[in-house]
Structure formats: structure tokens, C-alpha cells
Amino acid sequence: VIETVVAAVNPVPWARSQMAFTLACHIILVPLGVSWAFMTLVANYKAVRHGDRSALLLAQRWSKYMAVTFAVGAVTGTVLSFEFGLLWPHFMGTWGDAFGVPFAFEGIFFFTEAIFVAIYIFGWRRLKPWPHFWTGVPIVIAGIFGTISVVAANAWMNSPQGFTLNSAGEVVDVDPLSVIFNDAMPWQAAHMLVAAYLVGGFLIASVYAVGMLRGRVDRYHRLGFAIAFTVAAVATPIQMGVGDGLARWVFSNQPTKFAAIELVPATGSDVPERLLGTLNDNGTVTGGIPIPGLASWLSDPSTGKATVIKGLDAVPADTRPTVAETNIVHLAWDIMVGLGTLLFLLSVWYGVSWLARRRLPTGRWFLRVAACAGVLAVVAMEAGWVVTEVGRQPWIVYNLMKVEAAATGNTGVWITFVAVFVLYAALAVTTILVLRSMSRRFRRAGGFAEQDTPYGPPAEPAETVEAGP
């Protein structure tokens, strides 16, 4: 019965939508998983080294929030590993022996992270201060290498290498090192890793910016803001450099994606950098603001405006992004670069104020922009991810396997998409509500409980605390 109802539904667009949706959700939690532990340790270090009670309170509360976001990130990440098989069985069946390798190492790092997150979060009461601090360090290290491993797998889809195919197109030999250290990996991994610190920093700082705008300008809020914002402000200029390097790698190695990014229909030199604008069905580009020659010049400054950029027409139509996809890639690119620039200027503002006056800029306008920076950074990251994924279309493995050939033939995918969508929507709403209610509770409480002794001797039975009004 079920089969007759769903027989007519093509699974491919639903599989793409579900993968895109679940990844888009998971990627928001990634920066928190990767960089929040580092920021917490900074606060923890200040607390233990200098006996700073505000920093201690901050570190402890951050680790409680982290417990929630890490759990949600862990389960949404697990869904992705199910989806590799459920949605893209032919991709995994054909390429799993190569594509799967980086995940073996990612698994190790994720495992380490999960173990030490648990020890760190649950260890506040009974472990001694410095050993407890050190149990947080593996989280940071594992987060860095875990990110690199996952992105190595994605980079391999852009730069598939490290295998030999037989005449039937089956993988017969795998060189795991060149799979992991594929050509796209260094730039892509660096870009995502810095993004994790950038987005995590802005996201957390924005919460404290809102708090200060609402008049909670105490040491606790200033410290929370300063630690997070400093991390983001350091990451932002680095990210511009890394992003530039990655763009040039794409220019050299994925010319079709680059043509979509720069909205270049036909191969040529002296290509303008076009802000906004659209590609039309007839292959012309209209609208937007063209800056003459800049795209050529940026692609290779050594040859300047004479740099030839391959256009979309350099490859057959069925091996490049569609017009709609091209427009998505270009718009996403503009959003990423535009927001990145804005965040860079904000970081400069912060840096100058810090250098000139040795204190945080606390003007209302700075805080207002900083309060938006978290969301803007997330949008920029999502846009960047759209560029790399949509720009690779129609390929799942660049120049080797198309998305259509990779997808499941299961016609019930639209149902799972609806189920996943509903579940994730509920999850997102609940996560935000839970974090907000925690924050409200912390705020109402002010500081520590009277009987509280962090890093103290074994706590008294908790029952005494549970007798509420």
C-alpha cells in the first residue's frame, strides 16, 4: 500500500533537500563544539591562575551550556552518518573505501572529544583545579583535528584522488594518505577551522553584547564578551587570507565552480568582479555592480587584468551547475564575502579601541552591531558552505559521479524529509528555549549559591538543594 502511494515521487530532490537541511542545522552547532571549549578554558585559566570569581562563574556556566549544545551536535552529527548510507547508498557503495577513510580518524577525535567533554563538565566539583583544567585541553585539540578530518572527506569530493579504478569503474586500490591529504584539504580544512573559531566567538559574544545593551554591564558580562569577541576578532583577518587562498585554489582546480562564483558565462580575460547580478537562461548576465577587471586581477595578481577565467561554457551544460544553481552560488558568495568584510571592519574597530584605549569599546552602536554579529557570522558560514556544495553540482564526486547516480532509489525519502524537518524544527526551538531558560535562571540567581564550594571537598548530598519554595 505504502509503495503505491509514494511510487511517483522522485527521491533525488528530496534526498538533496534532506542532506542540505540536516547539514545546515548541524553546521551551526559545529563552531560551538570546536571553539567554545577553548574559550571556556581561557576563562577557567583566568579563574584558577588569578582567583577570578567572575571568570570561574563564566567557565562553569559555559560548560553547562556546552553540555546541551554538544549533545545536540552529537546527535545531529550521528544522523549525518546514517544519511550517508540512507540517502547516498551508491556513493558509499562505490567510493566508501576511499571517502570513508578520513572518517575513521574523525571517529577517534570525536571519541576523544566526547570522553573529555564528559570528564570536564562533570568534573567541576570533585577534581582538583589544575587537573580539571587539563581535562579540558584534549577537547580543544580533538576538536581541531576532528574538524580537519571531516573536512578532508568533503575536500576529497572536490578533489578525488588516492585510488585506482579498474575498467568497470570500481575502486581497486586505495592510497589512504593521498585520500586524506588531498589537494583541496589544506585550504578547505583551514577555512572551516578558522570559521569555527570566528563563528563561535561572534555567536557567544553577541549574547553578552545583548546583555550589556540591556544594562547588565558588570564584570561577568564584560569578561564573557571580551573572551569570545577577542577570539573572533583574531580569527576574522586570518579567515580573509585563508578564504583568498582557497578561492585561488578553486580558480586553478575547479574552474567551473569558480565561473559560477564570479558569474562568468564565457571564457575571457579582464573579467569584472560583479557584486550581485544574475545569470539569465540565455547565458547573459544582468544587474549588479561590475567592478572592471577585478575578478581577473584577484584570480592571479601576477598577470593582473589579463588573467583568463574559464567560463561556464568551457564544459558541457550537463556537467556544470544549472542557471538557478549558478545564481545561488554567486549570491551565496556575495553574502559570505560581504558579511565577512563587515565582520572584519567590526574586528578592526574592536582592535583599534583596544590598542588606543586599553579597554573594550562599550558604545551603544558598537554593541548593537556586535549583537548582530553572531547571526551574521552564522549566515556567512552557511553561505560559504552553499558555495562549496552547490558550486560542485551536478557532481557528488567531482568529475566522477553525479548526485543523481549516487542517490537512493527509495521513493519514501519525501516522508523521511518531512519527519526530519518536523523533528529538527522542534529540536531547534527546544534547544533555544532550554538555553534561554538556563540563562534566565542564571541571571535571576546572580552569583554562586551560598553553600557552593567549587573545587571544594565532596559536596553534601544534593537533596538539600532540591527543597524549593
Added chain:
Amino acid sequence: VSTVVAIVLLLAVATYAVFGGADFGAGFWDLTAGGAERGARPRGLIERSIGPVWEANHVWLIFVFVVTWSAFPEAFASITLTMFIPLTIAALGIVLRGASFAFRKTVITVRFRRVFGGAFALSSVLVPFCFGAIAGGIASGHVPAGGEVGDPVDSWLNPTSLSTGVLAVVLAAYLAAVYLVWDARRAGDTVQAAYFRRRAVVSAIVAGAVAVVGFVVLRTEAQHVADGLTSRALPLVVVCVVSGIGALVLLVRDAARGARVLAVLAVGCVIGSWGVAQWPYLLPVSLTVADAAAPSGTLTALLVAVGLAVLVVVPGFVLLYVLDQRQLLPEEGVEDAADAITFDG
């Protein structure tokens, strides 16, 4: 080399069953603990018991996935294509379970605790059933080789799948009850210790009965595996039965120690004997492990990763459990003034 990887995979499945399975089983007892008043104490114990460890335990599942898709990609494709429905249910169940467990700890009103607690407990039963059903479907030859699609419904709603699915739920509940007896004793809570000891004994007997039924089903539905259990895997089956009975005797006599180790051994041997009984097939009886294996470069990389895991992950995992067992990981964060207020009672 493919044999070594297959052994690693089987060990990982067994480890997931022994550690992660117990977390699911704890959810089963959470589900059956009764109303908010009556179930408060067992639920509190369950929460404290699995709180620090469930996320780390959960990674064993990811490890199983990674090894399967890297080392046996074509079989992985066959399994995911055929088992689309139970795998989807399991994935959604895992999200629901993990998230609601994390949320339940942070919310304090009874109403929301009930909602999240219910979601946590219900999905804790659903997920092991699905995994058991998938294993049963594989064992009874419902998954065709070569990245082909088997029957989307029969493949996991057949007699073998149903009996293994139920067996998985019962074994998880059994392990959890045994662990919780230990945790309750350690916390000096004799009432809870007795409470879970009764449940451990009952679930042990039920598990034995389900296993016998399962074996009878296997003999008609999965000839190869049934034959394997009485030949290749016979030593493991014997160890399983002996340690299972031993654990039961110790539980009944309320012995101070030993039951936990024997219970782990018994459940580990259930998984182990299944794997050995299937040998040499990955998908009985159409695809052998050797035929399914990826090129040697991939297998070597996996074994390097396993070696690295032994060096890095295992000490961390042991540290986590040692700290947990010494009660050095009592609670998240510290007591915060915030914990004391807004208890809606």
C-alpha cells in the same frame, strides 16, 4: 587482513551493545518506572548513572558505521538500501533520545520533564529494537549482495528480525538493570538496589526465553547461522549460557560482586556467537567477508586508526569510567545558586 577488520567490527558491535546498549536499557526502565512521584527515585539513579557516559558510549555506533562503509562499502550500500525504514527510525530515535535526555536535565518543571522523559524513554526502546531487527534481517539473508535492494518491509519484519529485535531490547534492559544495581549499591541506596535486582533477575529469565525462541526461529529461517551456532560458535554459546546462568545465580543470591562481569560476558558472547555463526559471510549466504572487503590500502588505514584508538581513546575511555566509578563526576558544573530556585515542585 579482511578477517582482522571483520573481527574489529564485531568487537565494536559487541562494545556498543555492552556500553551503549545499557544506556538504552536504562531508558527502558525509565519508561516503566511509573508516575512522576513513584518513578522519581529510579529515574534519578538512571540519570546520574548514564549522564556522564552516554555520549562517549554512543560513539561506538559511529565507529561501527565508519568501519562498515569503509571496509565493506558494497555491503553497506545493500544494508542501507534494504533497511531504509528501520535505520531511519533508529536515526530519528537517537536524535529524540539524546536531545531529550540532555534537555530533561536542564528543565525543572514536572510537565516538561515528563515530555522529555517520555521521548527519551520511548526512543530508548525503539532504537535497540530496530538494530536487533536489522541484525536479524541480515542473519536470515534478507539483504542481497551487490548494492541491491531487498524487500523494504519483510527484510526487517520477519520472524528472525522480530525475535532478535525483542532480544536486543531485553538484553539492553537486562544489562542496564545489572549496572544500576551496582550504581545503587555504590550510592548506598539499598531500596533501589533491590528494585533493580528484581528487574535484572526477571529480564535475565525473559532474555533466556527469548533467546531460545530466537534459536528455534533461526533454525527454520536462517539455516546457516543456526548451524554455525551449534558448530563454529558453540564454544561462545557455551560461555554465554554458563556466564548468563552464573550471573543469574549471583543476582538471586544478592552477591556483592561478579554479576556485572558475567552479565557483560554473556551479552558480549551473544554478539560474538552471532558473528562467528555467520562466518565466512558478511551477508549470509550471498556475500563473504573476503569478497566484500575494500582494497588493502583502506583496510590498512582502518587498522592504523584502530591502533591509534587503542593508544588514544581507550585510555581516555578507561579514565572516564574510573573517574565515574570513583564518583568524581557527580554532576554537571557546580552547584549554582540557579539550581536552588524555581523548583516548581
